[in-house]
Amino acid sequence: MQTDDRKDTGGAVISAVMIGIACLVIWDSMSYTDPDSAVFPRTFAGVLIAASLAYIGMWLFGRAKAGAAQEGGASVRRFLLVAVMLGGTMAMPVVGFIGAALPVFAALTLIAMYDPWTRFRVLVYPLIGTAIVLGFFYLFREVLLVPLPTGSLFEG
Amino acid sequence: MAGFEHLLTALTPLNLAFALFGVVAGTVIGAIPGLTATMSVAVLVPLTFAMPTSSALILMGAIYTGAIYGGAYSAILLNTPGTPSAIATTFDGYPLAKKGDGDYAITIACLASVIGGLVGAVALMTLAPPLSQVALAFGPVEYFWLAIFGLSLIAALSEGSLIKGVAGGALGLLLSCIGVAEVAGDVRMTFGSQTMLSGIQIVAALIGLFCIPVLIDLVAQPGHHLKVDSGSRGFRLGEAVRYLWGDKINAIRSAVIGTVVGILPGAGGSIASLVSYSEAQRTAKPGQTYGKGEPGGIIASESANNATVGGGFIPTLVLGIPGTPPDAVILGALLVQGVRTGPSLFANQGEIVYTFIWGLILATILMLPTGLLIGRYAYRTIITLPKALLVPAIAFMTIIGSYAIRNNISDVIIMIVLGAFGWIIGRFGFTASPIVLxxxxxxxxxxxxxxxxxxxxxxxxxxxxxFGRPISIAIIVFTLFTLLSPFVLARLKKIKDQAHAD
Structure with a gap:
């Protein structure tokens, strides 16, 4: 990654967040009944704090340089991708594997679509999506014997 | 060579068919993020109970070796290691694929995997009893320092700041503590959440931290995922063989490192490939740019991780201590088949063991044609599939793959959240590799x-x-050397440049 002369303020902010996480770990370790459970997380929370403080120190003295600027792009699509994946996963225990997977696949196809919708694409893409979902459903459920969620809605 | 007479037993049409099927199945399964070598071997174990012992072992060995190689496909084409041992393959594999050389990268990975697999298997055949003693020399503190050494390597190898790499490694160690403590049974860092109670599953985290950021960036931009060159360029086998011949020391050294690290129970392919990658980078020739698409990086990683297959079987067969999780599954199958592991195994049940090792060698050789063919198909699929189908297909595989590991929706949620977190911190130079390791x-x-x-x-x-045990001291010295050498070398270079300027 090439560096430029910009100060890495973002890196310093993430380092501060890391210190927060490490403090949370140390606070949580106060409640453990056995000291053997606490010694390892406390030690490495200390390492995380030391490394993060060192980076913030470098930033304060102007020695922490930002990496190359990241590519832009459509933030809404990024957010929607994560939201749809999370929503579909959370819906899986309720509507079942296929009930969640097919709408998720369709929604992600729409989110990732940059080309114009031709008649061919309108017909073929849903067919391919359905084939992928059903193919994996069969592979995991019947061949690998993975108990995929059936959905509480459909359980007697 | 010891046990040469058993080669003919391994060469029966049935055994060859099992080896071929095992390699193909293992390669395909290993290429799917979330489906690990352990899972593929475990699923097929019941099928082997009714088979002749040698055929059963050949099938399991072939699946295992194929799955380790298959992990390279998603590492190269999707920046997602199919197995943890392919983390270092992403460093140069994905940049090569981005440049339009994914086909070349896959061929290099296939050749290196075959070399590594052969070296590991030959070591298993010839040096198993003496090498197994290495595993016994390592106590708890040596394993602790070995883990820290692995982390220091990845911190130093990560692009960008070493301090960020160290912080990422420490964060990963803390994340590994979530859930019920193995040593004392305390519930740690769940903050009352049921989702966190079972801890963070490693493969789900691996998929999330590597694959979700790629998807997030993929969906934000129009255009192809990888650079596409017009026209067919074949396997590019000649080009790859020429490069490999020029870099043969790297391939052999990495295979030896992979074999030795594979002997250490629990260390596995991830440390082996990182140590080999680090050595390859340290001894780079002028003009080699590791981390930016240097084929030597793929050779180091893939040769080492496939060598751990043979290396891992050494303590499994001689001491009854499985070197890796798939070895543990195979050890269980061995016991069911009536094979008694131990130092006298090679003498008392040589026919079964040597037939198995020859089968492993045959499977490794079969990996060359099958790996090249499947790799070419995988590459063409990835570059020709429209983004509107590629993104949902990969996303769907990440969800089902993460779920299938423990049949747990929580693993999928953690995978997605970690992936989004990884994407955010990645924009500020905190890479995923140290956290995952x-x-x-x-x-x-x-x-x-x-x-x-x-x-x-x-x-x-x-x-x-x-700090007082000899092996610990040696590992600590290596760790300090890894962490401090970039600063010392940079300082020396600065002094030298100043002297030249004066």
Whole structure:
């Protein structure tokens, strides 16, 4: 990654967040009944704090340089991708594997679509999506014997 | 060569068919993020109970070796290691694929995997009893330092700041503590959440931290995922063989490192490939740019991780201590088949063991044509599939793959959240590799650390326990060398440049 002369303020902010996480770990370790459970997380929370403080120190003295600027792009699509994946996963225990997977696949196809919708694409893409979902459903459920969620809605 | 007479037993049409099927199945399964070598071997174990012992072992060995190689496909084409041992393959594999050389990268990976697999299998055949003693020389504190050494390597190898790499490694170690503590049973860092109670599953975290950021960036931009060159360029086998011949020392050295690290139970392919990658980078020739699409990086990683297959079988067969999780599954199948592992195994049940090792060698050789063919198909699929189908297909595989590991929706949620977190911190130079390696090595490190801490406290010699044992001292020296050498070398270069300028 090439560096430029910009100060890495973002890196310093993430380092501060890391210190927060490490403090949370140390606070949580106060409640453990056995000291053997606490010694390892406390030690490495200390390492995380030391490394993060060192980076913030470098930033304060102007020695922490930002990496190359990241590519832009459509933030809404990024957010929607994560939201749809999370929503579909959370819906899986309720509507079942296929009930969640097919709408998720369709929604992600729409989110990732940059080309114009031709008649061919309108017909073929849903067919391919359905084939992928059903193919994996069969592979995991019947061949690998993975108990995929059936959905509480459909359980007697 | 020892046991040469058993080659003919391994060469029966049935065994060859099993080896071929195993390699193909293993390669395909290993290429799917979330489906690990352990899972593929475990699923097929019941099928082997009714088979002749040697055929059963050949099938399992072939699946295992194919799955380790298959992990390279998603590492190269999707920047997602199919198995943890392919983390270092992403460093140069994905940049090569981005430049339009994904086909070349896959061919290099296939050749290197075959070399590594052969070296590991030959070591298993010829040096198993003496090499197995290495595993016995390692105590808890040595495993702790070995894990820290692995983390220091990845911190130093990560692009960008070393301090960020160290912080990422420490964060990974802390994430590995979430859930019920193995040593004392305390519930740690769940903050009352049921989702967190079972901890962070390593493969789900691996998929999330590597694959979700790629998807997030993929969906934000129009255009192809990888650079597409017009026209067919074949396997590019000649080009790859020429490069490999020029870099043969790297391939052999990495295979030897992979074999030796594979002997250490629990260390596995991830440390082996990182140590080999680090060595390849350290001894790079002028003009080689590791981390930006250098084929030598793929050779180091893939040769080493496939060598751990043979290396891992050494303690499994000679000591009954499985080197890796798939070895543990195969050890169970061996016991069912009536094979008694131990130092006398090679003498008492040589026919079965040598037939198995020859089968492993045959499977490794079969990996060359099958790996090239499947790799070419995988590459063409990835570059020709429209983004509107590629993104949902990969996303769907990440969800089902993460779920299938423990049949747990929580793993999928953690995978997606970690992936989004990884994408955010990645924009500020905190890479995923140290966090994932911290997660992988966390249980080994904590177990070794707490055991050494307890023994040290009981003997009132904690400092001596951690810093006084010969192997520990050697690993600590390597760790310090890894962390400090970039600064020392940069300083020396600066002094030299100044002297030239004066």
């Amino acid at each position: 911290g997660l992988i090595l966390g249980p080994i490190a904590e177990s070794g650390f707490v055991q050494a801490w307890t023994i040290g406290r009981a003997t009132e010699n904690q400092m001596g326990m951690f």
